[in-house]
Amino acid sequence: MSAAPARLSDLALFRRLIAEARDCWLHLAGLLAVGLLATPLALLAPLPLQIAVDSALGQRPMPGPLGARWPAGGSGDDQAALWTAAILMVVIGVARQGQQMATRVIRSYATERLTLELRSRLLRHAQRLSFSHHDRVGVSDTVYRIVKDVPDAQSVLFESLYPSLFAGLTLIAMLVVTLRLDPVLALAALAMASPILLLNRHYRRQFRERWREVKVLESGAVGVIEEVLGALRMVKAAGQEEREHRRFVERAGEGTWARTRLTVAEGSFGLQVGAVVALGSAAVLFVGASHVRSGALTLGELLLLMGYLAQLYEPLKTLSRKTAGLQSKLAGCERVFALLDGVPDVVEPARPRPLHRARGRIIFDGVSFAYEPGRPAVAGLCLEVPAGARIGIAGPTGAGKSTLIALLLRFQDPTAGRVLLDGVDLREFRLRDLRRQFDVALQDTVLLSASIAENIAYAEPRASRARIVEAARAAAVHDFIARLPQGYDTPVGERGLMLSGGERQRLALARVFLGDAPVVLLDEPTSALDPRTEARVLEALIERKQGHTVLMVAHRRAAIAACERVLELDHGQAGAAMRA
Helix, strand or coil: CCCCCCCCCHHHHHHHHHHHCHHHHHHHHHHHHHHHCHHHHHHHCCHHHHHHHHHHCCCCCCCCCHHHHCCCCCHHHHHHHHHHHHHHHHHHHHHHHHHHHHHHHHHHHHHHHHHHHHHHHHHHHHHHCCHHHHHHHCHHHHHHHHHHHHHHHHHHHHHHHHHHHHHHHHHHHHHHHHHHHCHHHHHHHHHCHHHHHHHHHHHHHHHHHHHHHHHHHHHHHHHHHHHHHHCHHHHHHHCCHHHHHHHHHHHHHHHHHHHHHHHHHHHHHHHHHHHHHHHHHHHHHHHHHHHHHHCCCCHHHHHHHHHHHHHHHHHHHHHHHHHHHHHHHHHHHHHHHHHHCCCCCCCCCCCCECCCCCCCCEEEEEEEEEEECCEEEEEEEEEEECCCCEEEEECCCCCCHHHHHHHHCCCCCCCEEEEEECCEEHHHECHHHHHCCEEEECCCCCCCCCEHHHHHCCCCCCCCHHHHHHHHHHCCCHHHHHCCCCHHHCECCHHHCCCCHHHHHHHHHHHHHHCCCCEEEEECCCCCCCHHHHHHHHHHHHHHCCCCEEEEECCCHHHHCCCCEEEEEECCEEEEEEEC
């Protein structure tokens, strides 16, 4: 599974985005309907100027149905024509502003709704991906994709694709009208469109590749910030603040220069497009003036035509302006879909077996697992744990003790062999049902930014306060909590860093005591506790978890003294099981 974005065409990305937005089709249709009003309003915009020049100041009848009411010039008709031009200008101006406001409101709501939906899907999917994926790609890159790339991806439809579609429709409408007024001028103006389209095609590929580079560099800079702040105690203790600051400036500086080079390319593209448009406008003005002199056009018709041609070029400039921004957003789309299309290493069974409450008999049947090829963490392990037994797992660092816990929880699947629960391969159970069979205290004690009570009851959010207090007493942490100003409602801070290591570990043990799962998995559960507190907690464990299967990983013999048997692991292989 790779997190590198695939090189997809613009059309393929557009199709994928439209498919992602299918639940908001009503909003998309409303936006399209309101957007289509822009073309007739744009066609009407120059009309008041023509009426003022040809009918109010000149002697020509007003155009269209208005000419039937005022067929010829005259003093009274001149005043009526002037009033008509002024009223039309106000009405058209207000209508255009109303249309633009409605477009912005619908676009904003639809964009925010789609962004929220796609972010929630990405977060859910990211939680299903394996730890090896996040270790390889980095959490900061995933966060950047969810926070920054998702809004870019969803804005493609509303800020690039839709405006480009409306600009194209306006372009066609303006071209038809100008062809009817003066085919020569229309063809002269249209001839200038070809260079713009060629420039657009040339720069489009450059922009996409450069935006890919920018996003990778910016994601790396975010990763430095997250890494430094996450390890701030170590950074301060080592006195390396300036070093980390320089590392961030260097990484962010690379992104700054990449953005600067991209801005130069965008400016060059805009300059060339502007030059082509200026040349086209000058040519049309020169030819149009000669047509007025020859009598082929009136001055009002020339002004009308120039207004249309200005709006003819405006869609071309809009399409060109959107090119750089569009490629930025499409580069974000590639990154979002690369994450969304990632296949989890641990998959749900197609036809899961029902699992309500296990008895707790565990078998490792010839299990092997390697985090990297050629470096097995577990090799050919055979082990049977009877239901209700208390088994200690000991061995040197790197022997594969924590890997056994990870395999039981299906954080990873064995590369060979099977792990069985009550005689059934774990891969046949739904993940959610399987993990409900375990109460877990992992080696890396992690708390959430919530209250103490919420952290203790994390796996059972509906637990009563009485049960939470009882679990805290069993974990020898109640007295500490009672001394806090807010007691069980005290916030623990981000990742629980406002508490000591021993306090965090006892809260994690309180979670285990609160639960009633048939299997208890403990990975170094008392490593941060003093001997007296450790003995008290282990005594409570024996008392409260009678009849539960308990697997306890520990280095210290005192921690596994309460176990009935101890399994010695060495280089992923099991020695003889010994009595504790």
